[in-house]
Amino acid sequence: MDEAQDxxxxxxxxxxxxxxDQQAFERLYRLTSAKLFGIxxxxxxxxxxxxxxxxxxxxxxWAKAAQFDAQRGKPITWLTTIARSKCIDRLxxxxxxxxxxxxxxxxxxxxxxxxxxxxxSDQQRLDNCxxxxxxxxxxxxxxxxxxxxxxxxxxxxxxxxxGTMKSWIRRGLMSLKACLEQ
Amino acid sequence: xxxxxxxxxxxxxRLAEYALGVLEADERRSVEAQLAADAGYAERLxxxxxxxxxxxxxxxxxxxxxxxxxxxxxxxGQNPRHEEAVRSRPxxxxxxxxxxxxxxxxxxGSAAAALLMALLLVVMLPRExxxxxxxxxxxxxxxxxxxxxxxxxxxxASRRSLVVVPAAEIQLEGRDAELWLxxxxxxxxxxxxxPADGAARLAVPEELVxxxxxxxxxxxxxEPPGGSPTGLPTGPVVAQGVLADI
Numbered sequence: 001m002d003e004a005q006d007x008x009x010x011x012x013x014x015x016x017x018x019x020x021d022q023q024a025f026e027r028l029y030r031l032t033s034a035k036l037f038g039i040x041x042x043x044x045x046x047x048x049x050x051x052x053x054x055x056x057x058x059x060x061x062w063a064k065a066a067q068f069d070a071q072r073g074k075p076i077t078w079l080t081t082i083a084r085s086k087c088i089d090r091l092x093x094x095x096x097x098x099x100x101x102x103x104x105x106x107x108x109x110x111x112x113x114x115x116x117x118x119x120x121s122d123q124q125r126l127d128n129c130x131x132x133x134x135x136x137x138x139x140x141x142x143x144x145x146x147x148x149x150x151x152x153x154x155x156x157x158x159x160x161x162x163g164t165m166k167s168w169i170r171r172g173l174m175s176l177k178a179c180l181e182q
Numbered sequence: 183x184x185x186x187x188x189x190x191x192x193x194x195x196r197l198a199e200y201a202l203g204v205l206e207a208d209e210r211r212s213v214e215a216q217l218a219a220d221a222g223y224a225e226r227l228x229x230x231x232x233x234x235x236x237x238x239x240x241x242x243x244x245x246x247x248x249x250x251x252x253x254x255x256x257x258x259g260q261n262p263r264h265e266e267a268v269r270s271r272p273x274x275x276x277x278x279x280x281x282x283x284x285x286x287x288x289x290x291g292s293a294a295a296a297l298l299m300a301l302l303l304v305v306m307l308p309r310e311x312x313x314x315x316x317x318x319x320x321x322x323x324x325x326x327x328x329x330x331x332x333x334x335x336x337x338x339a340s341r342r343s344l345v346v347v348p349a350a351e352i353q354l355e356g357r358d359a360e361l362w363l364x365x366x367x368x369x370x371x372x373x374x375x376x377p378a379d380g381a382a383r384l385a386v387p388e389e390l391v392x393x394x395x396x397x398x399x400x401x402x403x404x405e406p407p408g409g410s411p412t413g414l415p416t417g418p419v420v421a422q423g424v425l426a427d428i
Contacts, residue, residue: 022260029251034243037250042241051250052319056334056347058254059323063331063349073228080238081231084203086347092207093383095343123236130237141202145237148203173198180233 010075011068018065025062032076033058036083043087043148045097053090057083088148099147103157105136129179137172144169188222197223201230211380256426257323258331322400322423323349332421333376335361335400339391344373347381352420354378357404362415363390365398375409376402398425 010031016024036057040050060082068078091098130138140154149157155165189197193216199205200213217224324333331349338345344361352359361384362370371393374384386394401422403415410416 025260026251026255029254033251034245035238037246038241038244039238041244048319051246052321052336052345054246054250055254055257055321056349059257059331059334060349062254062258072225073232074235077232077235080235081228088203088210089207089347089381090345092210093345093381095341095345095383122232123239126233126236142237144202144204145234146241150206151204152206154204169199169202169204170195173195173202176233177194177198 010079011070014061014065014068014075014078015070017062018068025058025065028061029058032079035076036079039080039083040087042146043084044090045099049090049096053086054083057086060086084148091148092150098153099149100153100157102159103139103143103154105139105158105160125180126176129176132179133172133175137168137175140165140168141172141176189226193223194226197227198230201227201234207380214379253321253426257321257334257423259323259325259329320394320396320398320425320427322425324400324402324421324423326352326421333402333423335423337386337391337394337425339394342386342388342391344384344386345381346376346384348379352402354404356407357417358407358409359402359420360405360409360415362401362403363394363398364401365393365395368393370401370415372410372413373400375405394425396425396427399423400425 010028013024013028013031017028033054037050037054040053040057041047044050044053057079061079064082068075090096130142133141140158143149143157144154147153151162151165151169154160154169155162158165160168196205196213200210205213217227319339320337322335323331324335325331332352333346333348335344335346337343346361359376359378361373361376363373364370371390373386373390374382376382399422401415401419403410403419404417405415406417
């Protein structure tokens with residue numbers, strides 16, 4: 001283990017984890033598990049399901065840490081992507097409770113909360129692009145992202161026909177792309 | 183970096199839908215097959231994830247219970263630095279009743295004995311759990327000989343289901359991966375075939391649920407397509423892991 005390593009350096013901890021450094025892996029867990037568990041609890045309604053998936057997430061991180069490429073993105077995004085992906089896979093597998101409550105299509109944007117960790121400027125840019133979307137498109141995109149639900153579930157939860165839902169999401173995503181990549 | 187020009191509009195839309203999380207399981211598997219075959223797709227998907235990730239700032243952090251770390255560490259076979267006590271699951275199904283029973287019993291003792299027992303209780307709870315198989319969850323990390331974890335398997339006795347999630351790729355070489363339960367001195371019991379990619383939920387017959395306990399072993403053998411013709415493993419055992427209570 002590298003004694004000089006900055007304990008808050010997630011990329012460094014991931015690279016040490018790739019070398020099977022157990023202490024670095026534990027530090028990585030201490031540093032990032034609250035964020036990833038917040039995501040799991042948001043996507044999976046049952047706390048025990050969230051705990052099971054969080055365990056799978058870190059077993060995957062241990063096994064795949066070598067695949068993290070600092071050139072290709074932020075380490076925290078690499079981790080949150082694994083967490084969301086595992087939650088979505090668990091939701092698709094069935095046998096767990098999922099978000100099924102009706103969605104109010106005209107809901108106002110949620111009060112903004114700023115994450116102090118490295119996301120701030122990207123967050124402003126995405127907020128700005130999301131605010132350019134039609135309210136309904138923005139609402140269903142955010143619901144899909146946070147609840148991990150399928151087109152079918154979104155259609156059922158909003159009472160909007162499936163075809164319309166697909167077109168809303170796709171148009172919303174392509175507008176986001178145009179806005180974020182201009 | 184923007185690789186969007188290398189990818190058709192239609193594929194880019196699919197990757198965006200994948201990153202957002204609206205696709206069904208089979209659609210996700212087909213995107214993942216494309217990702218594995220084409221590094222450009224994977225790079226583009228990483229860009230979509232990065233585009234959407236800032237929304238996660240809206241989710242408040244939540245510190246997981248301490249026993250989750252102990253479970254992770256146990257399932258990877260890493261040296262525990264924590265006491266046995268942290269493995270208990272305080273809000274787990276059944277444990278409240280066990281606590282109540284224990285406390286009811288404790289009231290019979292003196293205050294000093296109660297204090298002592300309160301300390302012991304924390305250590306005893308996990309064992310109490312194991313007396314109630316119907317409520318138990320057993321988990322195993324299945325590892326290759328090299329120690330690499332390739333699957334995690336969680337047996338939920340109350341739901342009689344086994345969730346198997348891949349953690350890394352496994353070389354099948356045209357064969358099927360079959361999962362086995364090895365308990366005590368009994369011959370291996372087949373739990374079914376694992377899909378080549380993606381997670382699986384396997385229904386487990388009640389008699390096999392009853393057999394499984396901490397220290398049973400899950401093993402994966404490579405079998406001819408369709409599974410072992412004999413009902414016992416015929417091919418090489420490529421991964422295995424010991425079940426542990428969670």
